[in-house]
Structures are given as C-alpha cells and as structure tokens.
Amino acid sequence: xxxxxxxxxxxxxxxxxxxxxxxxxxxxxxxxxxxxxxxxxxxxxxxxxxxxxxxxxxxxxxxxxxxxxxxxxxxxxxxxxxxxxxxxxxxxxxxxxxxxxxxxxxxxxxxxxxxx
Numbered sequence: 001x002x003x004x005x006x007x008x009x010x011x012x013x014x015x016x017x018x019x020x021x022x023x024x025x026x027x028x029x030x031x032x033x034x035x036x037x038x039x040x041x042x043x044x045x046x047x048x049x050x051x052x053x054x055x056x057x058x059x060x061x062x063x064x065x066x067x068x069x070x071x072x073x074x075x076x077x078x079x080x081x082x083x084x085x086x087x088x089x090x091x092x093x094x095x096x097x098x099x100x101x102x103x104x105x106x107x108x109x110x111x112x113x114x115x116x
Contacts, residue, residue: 055084 058066058081071077085093 057082059083 058064083097083099085097
C-alpha cells in the first residue's frame with residue numbers, strides 16, 4: 001500500500017512539475033513576443049519621421065514668379081494662396097502644420113517683392 005501511495009505522489013509531483021514547466025515556457029514565449037512588439041513600436045516612434053504632406057496652389061520648388069497688377073506700392077495688397085497638408089483624402093496630417101512666410105523689397109521703389 002505504501003508503494004502505491006509513493007507512486008501516486010511521485011506521479012502527482014511529475015504532473016505538477018510538467019504543469020509548472022509549461023506555465024514557465026508559455027510565460028517566457030509571451031514575454032519575448034511582447035518585448036519584441038514593444039521594441040519595434042518604440043523604434044518606429046523614435047526613428048521614423050512623421051508623415052509630411054505639403055502642397056500649395058502657388059508655391060513651388062522651382063521658385064516660380066507671379067506678377068500682380070494694380071498695386072501702388074504703398075497700400076496693403078492682399079495675395080491669396082492655399083496651403084494643403086494632405087496628399088489625397090486618405091493621406092492627411094494628424095497634427096497642425098506650422099509655417100512662416102516673409103517678403104522683402106529688394107528694390108527701392110517698393111514695387112517688387114520677393115517671398116522667402
């Protein structure tokens with residue numbers, strides 16, 4: 001009878017050890033997968049640039065010039081242009097796009113302006 005109880009205890013210990021080993025194995029696999037996920041998410045956030053879309057109806061890369069008539073050179077003259085922060089309806093910026101525009105008068109007659 002003692003032998004039977006000893007075998008049963010031994011079998012129970014073996015089952016407990018197997019269950020504990022399986023739990024530890026599942027925990028290690030889960031931690032490594034989660035760690036890899038966190039690593040790649042952090043890498044993606046810090047090492048890649050934000051999506052950037054910038055277009056305009058007037059501003060170009062080749063420094064196009066535009067001529068506006070009926071400005072006396074003294075009064076304010078309004079020049080309208082549109083800036084867009086999207087490439088199409090699916091690719092849009094999810095943050096505000098900050099920009100600055102400045103003009104200078106290279107000629108003393110103050111009729112010619114150059115934007116920068």
